[in-house]
Amino acid sequence: xxxxEQKLISRINEHAAPIRIMHVxxxxxxxxxxxxxxxxxxxxxxxxxxxxCPVCVTPAEDIDFAISLAKSGKxxxxxxxxxxxxxxxxxLFDARSDGYDIxxxxxxxxxxxxxxDNPTLDIVFFGIGFETTAPANAAALLREVPENFSMLTSHxxxxxxxxxxxxxxxxxxxxAPGHVSTIIGTYPYNSVSERGFPIVVTGFEVLDVxxxxxxxxxxxxxxxxxxxxxxxxCVNVEGNLKAQEMxxxxxxxxDSKWRGIGMIEKSGLALKKxxxxxxxxxxYADIYEKAQxxxxxxxxxxxxxxMWEGCICxxxxxxxxxPAQCPLFGKRCSPKNPVGPCMVSLEGTCYNWYxxxxxxxx
Amino acid sequence: MCxxxxxxxxxxLNENTATVDIGGIKRKVNLDLIGGADRSxxxxxxxxxxxxxISLISDxxxxxxxxxxxxxxxxx
Numbered sequence: 423x424x425x426x427e428q429k430l431i432s433r434i435n436e437h438a439a440p441i442r443i444m445h446v447x448x449x450x451x452x453x454x455x456x457x458x459x460x461x462x463x464x465x466x467x468x469x470x471x472x473x474x475c476p477v478c479v480t481p482a483e484d485i486d487f488a489i490s491l492a493k494s495g496k497x498x499x500x501x502x503x504x505x506x507x508x509x510x511x512x513x514l515f516d517a518r519s520d521g522y523d524i525x526x527x528x529x530x531x532x533x534x535x536x537x538x539d540n541p542t543l544d545i546v547f548f549g550i551g552f553e554t555t556a557p558a559n560a561a562a563l564l565r566e567v568p569e570n571f572s573m574l575t576s577h578x579x580x581x582x583x584x585x586x587x588x589x590x591x592x593x594x595x596x597x598a599p600g601h602v603s604t605i606i607g608t609y610p611y612n613s614v615s616e617r618g619f620p621i622v623v624t625g626f627e628v629l630d631v632x633x634x635x636x637x638x639x640x641x642x643x644x645x646x647x648x649x650x651x652x653x654x655x656c657v658n659v660e661g662n663l664k665a666q667e668m669x670x671x672x673x674x675x676x677d678s679k680w681r682g683i684g685m686i687e688k689s690g691l692a693l694k695k696x697x698x699x700x701x702x703x704x705x706y707a708d709i710y711e712k713a714q715x716x717x718x719x720x721x722x723x724x725x726x727x728x729m730w731e732g733c734i735c736x737x738x739x740x741x742x743x744x745p746a747q748c749p750l751f752g753k754r755c756s757p758k759n760p761v762g763p764c765m766v767s768l769e770g771t772c773y774n775w776y777x778x779x780x781x782x783x784x
Numbered sequence: 785m786c787x788x789x790x791x792x793x794x795x796x797l798n799e800n801t802a803t804v805d806i807g808g809i810k811r812k813v814n815l816d817l818i819g820g821a822d823r824s825x826x827x828x829x830x831x832x833x834x835x836x837x838i839s840l841i842s843d844x845x846x847x848x849x850x851x852x853x854x855x856x857x858x859x860x
Contacts, residue, residue, distance in 0.1 A: 426853060433856060449787050476785045501834075503785055529835030531814065551834075554786040558836040561816040601786040604831060604839045626787075636856050654848040656831055656839050665817040665838065769785055 430632040431462055434639060438464035442592060443638050444741055446472035446580060447599035448769020449626050455774035457628045459635075467635065470591075470741035471771040473583055474599060476551045477503045478739060478763040478770050479680040483713070484548075484576045485509030490713040491546050491574070491706060492522035499533035500548040502526045506766045513766075514548075530562040530573075537571035546702045549573045552580050554601040556691055557665035560672035563693075563700055574702040575693055578678060581610045582689035588617050591740050595620035595638040597631070600653040605669075607661025611649045624652040672697055681763060682729065682736035735762035738771050745775040752780050788833035790841055796821045804832060813837050 445451065451471045454460060460469055473479050486509040492498045498514060505514045505526060518524040523543075527533050533547040549559045556577045563573070580602050587593060596619060598611055603623045611621045620641035624634030633652045641647060651657055669691075678690020693701040703710050729735050732750050737743035745751045745764070755761040757773055764770035791804035797812065800820050804813040814836045815821045830837035842848075 429857060430853075447786060474786075501785070531835050551785050554788065554833055554838065557817050557838070558814070558834050561814065561836065564816075599786060601788045601831070601833065601838070604788070633852060633856075637852070640856060652852055655842045662817060662839055664819050668817065767785075 427629055427632055430629070430636050434467060434632065434636050435464045437636075437639055437643060438466040439643075440466045440468075441594045441639065441642055442468045442470055443595050443597060443635060444470040444472045444587065444591070444593045445474060445597040445599070446584060446587075447474035447597075447602070448476075448478075448767065448774075449601070450474065450597055450599065450624075450631060451771055451774050452769065453626050453628060453631050455778040458778070459628070459631060463632075463635065467639065469635070470593060471738070472587060472591075472596075472741055473680060473683060473739045474580075475739075475764070475767050475769040475771070476555075476578060477501075477507050477767045478735070479578060479682065480504070480507065480550055480576050480763075481679045481681050482509045483679075484574065485514065486511065486716070487702075487710055487713045488514060488546070488548050488574055489517045489522075490709050490716075491702065492517050492524055494706075494709050496544045496546050496706070497523045497525060497536065497540075498546050498548060499525050499527045499536060501528075501550065503767050503769070504548055504550055506760065507763045508760075508766070530559045534562055534567055534571055537568045541568065541570060543570060545571050546706075547571070547573045549575045549577060552578055552599070552602050553605045553669070554599075556673060557605055557662070557669045560668045563672050563697055564668060567700060569699075572700050572702040572705045573693065575673070575691060577673065577691035578680065579675065579689050579691065581606070581613060582686050583680065583683070584611070584614045585617070586683065586686050587740065588614060588619055591742060593619070593741070594642055595647075596622075597634045597638065598623040598649070600625040600630070600657060603651075603653065603657045603661065605662050605665050608649045608651050608657060608659050609661075615647045615649050618647045620647045621649045622652050623649070623657050625656065680739075682739040730761055733762040735764040735772070738762075738764050745772045748772070752776060786833070788831045788838060790829050791832045791837075793825045793828050793830055793837075796823055796826065802837075804830060804837070806832065811835075 673691035
C-alpha cells in the first residue's frame with residue numbers, strides 16, 4: 423500500500439496547478455494534519471479546512487441553554503467533545519466544576535439508561551452532530567424512552583453549508599465527508615457540483631485522502647464537475663435509506679444558525695411536533711425563554727460570530743484564514759487554554775494544527 | 785464527531801443488538817439503522833458510530849479502490 427500512496431503523491435505533484443480543495447470534516451483535518459499531507463504534496467494544491475466540526479459550529483446560545491438547564495437542577499448528558507466548548511458564560515465543564523450535574527456519554531443510549539436508572543431525575547441529552555449522528559438519536563427516540571428524558575437538539579446538515587461556502591469562499595473543489603455520506607449517499611452533493619465544483623466523497627485513511635485529492639484534481643484538469651465516490655466500501659449513491667427514514671420520522675429540517683457563519687436555510691434539524699414531549703425547548707420553555715433573554719444582555723451579544731476579541735475562528739471555519747494567522751494561536755490560545763471553539767474540539771482546525779504542526783514552527 | 789470505527793459482528797444478542805469486535809475490544813452495538821439484527825450478519829464488518837452500526841462495509845472495497853487508482857494512473 424505504501425507504494426500506491428507514493429504513486430498518488432507523485433501523481434498529485436506532477437499534475438500540480440494552483441487549486442484550492444476544501445474538506446468539510448474534522449476527521450479529514452485530523453488525517454491531513456497528523457500525516458502532514460500538506461507538507462508532502464505540492465504547495466500549489468492547497469487543502470482548506472471547512473466547517474466540519476459540529477461542536478465548533480454549535481451556537482453559543484445552545485450551550486448557554488444547556489448550562490441554564492443544569493443550573494435549574496436538570497442533568498445534562500453530553501458527548502465529550504461538547505464539554506469544553508465555551509458558550510457566552512463558560513462551558514459545560516465550567517458548570518460541572520461549579521457543582522452542576524453534567525455527565526459525559528458515548529451514545530444517546532447511555533443517556534436514556536441514566537434516565538431509566540434515575541426516575542426522580544430529569545435528564546436532558548445534548549443532541550449535536552451532522553447527518554452521521556442524527557439517525558442514531560432518532561432511533562433511540564423511536565424506541566421506548568422514559569418520561570424524564572428529553573433532548574436539546576442542535577443537529578446540522580452538511581450540503582446546505584457547502585452550497586453557502588461556494589458563494590463565500592474561494593474554492594475549486596471539495597472532499598465530501600465519508601461518514602455523513604454513509605447516511606445521505608452521494609446524490610445530495612449534486613446541488614453543489616452543478617454549480618461547477620468537483621466533489622469526491624472519501625474516507626479517512628491517508629490513501630483515501632490522497633485518492634480524493636487526485637480525483638478532484640483530475641476533474642478540474644479535465645474541466646468536469648461531478649460527484650465521485652472514493653469511499654465505496656461504505657458509501658453508495660442513495661445512502662442508508664433506513665437511517666434516513668428514521669431520521670425524518672423524528673426530525674424536520676429547519677433554518678439553523680452556525681457559529682461563525684450565521685443562519686443557513688434548511689441546514690438544521692428540530693424534533694417534529696409528534697416528539698415535542700421529548701423536546702427540551704418545549705418541556706423547559708420557561709428556562710429557554712430566560713436563557714434567550716440573558717443572551718441579549720451578554721458580553722458577546724454585539725459580536726454576530728459569537729467569538730471572543732482577537733479570535734478568528736469564524737474566518738478559520740470558512741477557510742478565509744489559517745490558524746497561524748490568528749494572533750492568539752499558540753500564545754493565549756492552546757488546547758490547554760482554548761479561547762475559541764476551533765481549539766477546543768479534537769476535530770477543530772486549530773487544535774489539529776497546534777497538535778501536529780505547531781512544534782515545527784509553522 | 786463523525787468518527788466511525790469498523791468492527792466485526794461476532795454475535796447477535798437480541799432483535800436490535802449485536803456484539804462487535806473492534807480491534808480485540810468487544811462492544812454492544814445497536815443495529816436499528818441497518819435494519820435490525822439478523823444472524824446472517826455474523827462475520828460481517830460494520831461501521832460503528834456512537835454505539836450504532838451506520839453501515840455495513842462492502843467486501844468489494846479493494847476492487848473498487850484499485851479500479852479508481854487504475855483510472856487515475858493509467859487513463860488510456
